[in-house]
Amino acid sequence: MKLTVAMTVVLTTVLSGLIHGYDCKIVQFIFGDSLSDNGNNNRLTKSFAQAALPWYGIDYGSGMPNGRFTNGRTVSDIIGDKIGLPRPPAFLDPSLSEDVILANGVNFASGGGGILNETGGLFIQRFSMYKQIELFRGVQTLIRGSIGDKEADKFFQEAKYVVALGSNDFINNYLMPVYADSWTYNDDTFIGYLMETLGEQLTVLHGMGVRELMVFGLGPMGCIPLQRVLSTSGGCQEKTNTLALSFNKATAKLMDDLSAKLPNASYKFGDAYDVVNNIITNPSKYGFDNADSPCCSFGRIRPALTCIPASRLCKDRSKYLFWDEYHPSDHANEMIADELIRKLGFKTVNQTNGDSPSPTSAPAPSDD
Ligand SMILES: *[C@@H]1O[C@H](CO)[C@@H](O)[C@H](O)[C@H]1NC(C)=O
Ligand SMILES: *[C@@H]1O[C@H](CO)[C@@H](O)[C@H](O)[C@H]1NC(C)=O
Ligand SMILES: *[C@@H]1O[C@H](CO)[C@@H](O)[C@H](O)[C@H]1NC(C)=O
Secondary structure (H helix, E strand, C coil): CHHHHHHHHHHHHHHHHHHHCCCCCCCEEEEECCCCCCCCHHHCCCCCCCCCCCCCCCCCCCCCCCCCCCCCCCHHHHHHHHHCCCCCCECCCCCCCHHHHHHHEEECCCCCCCCCCCCCHHHCCCCCHHHHHHHHHHHHHHHHHHHCHHHHHHHHHHCEEEEECCHHHHHHHHCCCCCCHHHHCCHHHHHHHHHHHHHHHHHHHHHCCCCEEEEECCCCHHHCHHHHCCCCCCCCCHHHHHHHHHHHHHHHHHHHHHHHHCCCCEEEEECCHHHHHHHHHCHHHHCCCEEEEECEECCCCCCCCCCCCCCEECCCHHHEEECCCCCECHHHHHHHHHHHHHHHCCCCCCCCCCCCCCCCCCCCCCCC
């Protein structure tokens, strides 16, 4: 009797595998903020952090806003393309289904989100890291129901994971006096609090089968246009840059510690701080004309928080480091992606590990 039950389970699992035609493609799951968001916040109707209006997305696909907080591709888009991974659709993309997830992965990134739950509270709606993990748990349940535990374990263990958060924990929390964390902590204790939280989150992910994970560090966030307007000289906020460097150092150590502690975990850290800093110091050497102001800006009324239809665009978008007050341009993202690929030693993913390549039904529009 027991045997029959077991055989039925096996048979069902095999059959559902055949029906769904999975071949355990390698896909990626992305946890992040506006630097990686590709449409989640545009579907959070109460969120104040959205890239829903022109001229966001002007250099991507049809040129209409697609949820990315830049003119073109995000860093994750570019890295995925270069190493041969499909672009995962946003979790809130209406076309998301088991088949789409198995072929492309999922992007949980949300503008305004941070490592801490309380970060970005002023944006009202956003997925913080814990919320993104909760959504990932739901995705796992769905996939387990669809292809069975054994195949699902393999699928999730072979997948690649990106975690790219942290700037909002500073810009939209610790450095803003309206948030309690700004007066509860000092620089050291705040970074300690972030590391404790991130360590817990990445341990939870390991328990869910995550093995190959990359954490992206912070850039010189004291030099984003929004920070520069805080000083009369328009220079970078050195205190903010120091925080980014401390965060990067602590995160690198955390990844070493977790990789040593968690069985089979390959948790890596990479940052592009120096590359961006080099562009800021010497823009023309790297093919940029401007490294201190946004390409999309609303004249002298700054900081206009986002790029809006009434904004004026710079003449050549590929020559600007910054697209808006917070976010790098497509060209800058490409340089950041190249540096991360180099630092993290990404290898091209070989998808021909099954007998039949599964059709990709990526709902994300491709750029040109
Ligand atoms: C953070 O938010 C999640 C829900 O997204 C909740 O389950 C968790 O308890 C919260 N953690 C803390 C430390 O507040
Ligand atoms: C670690 O990898 C080995 C070899 O692939 C495997 O037998 C073992 O179950 C894995 N352990 C965990 C916790 O994933
Ligand atoms: C990918 O893997 C297949 C099967 O293992 C192998 O035949 C093929 O040469 C590999 N391709 C590359 C580019 O490594």
